[in-house]
Amino acid sequence: MRVRGKLVAMAVLAAVVASVLLLVSGRAGAGGDGCRERAAAADERRELVTGSGPETLVIGDSYSVGLGVKPAESWPTRLPGRVRVDGFSGSGFSYAASGCPGADFATRAQTAVRDDTGLVVVQGGLNDFDQPVAELESGFDRLMKEVGDRSVLVVGPPNAPERADAVPNVDAVLARLAEEHGTAYLPMRDLELPYLPDRLHLTAEGHRMFGDVVAGAVAGLTD
Template identity: 55%
Template structure:
């Protein structure tokens, strides 16, 4: 994936947009957790970690926006800024929230942190490419919920007119049994919406002891593989 010289938001405008997005995220999580009775401390921590990761912009060139879950947020890493999106070429902006997914109820923190709910805010700063990574947190959600959440997400992304690549869930040991169903469903939905799809089911990665999150080496492996696949999809 090479830079194509697109204009990107810079300086005061970009910082203002980022500040508004992060502030809205923190407020949204606070409202949702109180309304739903979700575990407040953990949701507050996830929101703070998401805001911290969003401030870590890597690379230069075309503006790439990554919407994802704990893998994008870098949960479990000493430096969350080393999470897998940092391996992508371009000026990479990450909107990762631990526990979130395509379906509205994938996260215990409520529908306000789903991919679709966050997409509008994170795309206000512009994007030349949108990468959506997830599916592991949808492992116990019905197909109908995943379809509905995917449709809401794509409505937002399609309205922005930006190309989108969907990166599906790998067979993480802790949830390997449910991954094939989610992977097949996301592949079908991506095709129906004209989005490129990257299946990661067969990738052998290095996991932490929980069998769900990646080690630092695993993030490097995953990021490099995703970067290679994105390059292929854009040829």
């Protein structure tokens, strides 16, 4: 009976561990070996600065990093101007969207936003799929305080099949918050995009399509 009890306990523990791993790996870019690897990927993407002219800063998640494609194929390369990217896989507006400390958008904006930063494009929402609305609101408010009086374009989450059930709610909350802050909002959930086999991240063609839509919105703000 003791042996059987131990086996049952081990099975329960294994199930709990598997559930935790599934939750972590299910986030947009939260897979891999941990925060150190994601930080290294963020640093690599940060080194790629494209274009020339007024500076645009992109703050985002694994989409902005270009997880699953080459950095040069990631959607921010389609934007006009001199584009810097501060992306971190698995991150979001909410502080706890990522399991990595200080990865939320507002905290990263403290160092990413510079004196010569003009437009700030904030892309995300997929990793906030399981966060309370209050946490989304708090993270959004903190981000807007860090950005200050700069122009901001918030790019909402696309309808990734792996997050399809949660996207409408996140999209609605972000659209409301953007309106309350007088910030431009670009909904992306009606855009049909090609995804990688994980049904969460974009193919190179998906990045091109995503980037071109955002570039059109940026052009409308800067004209």
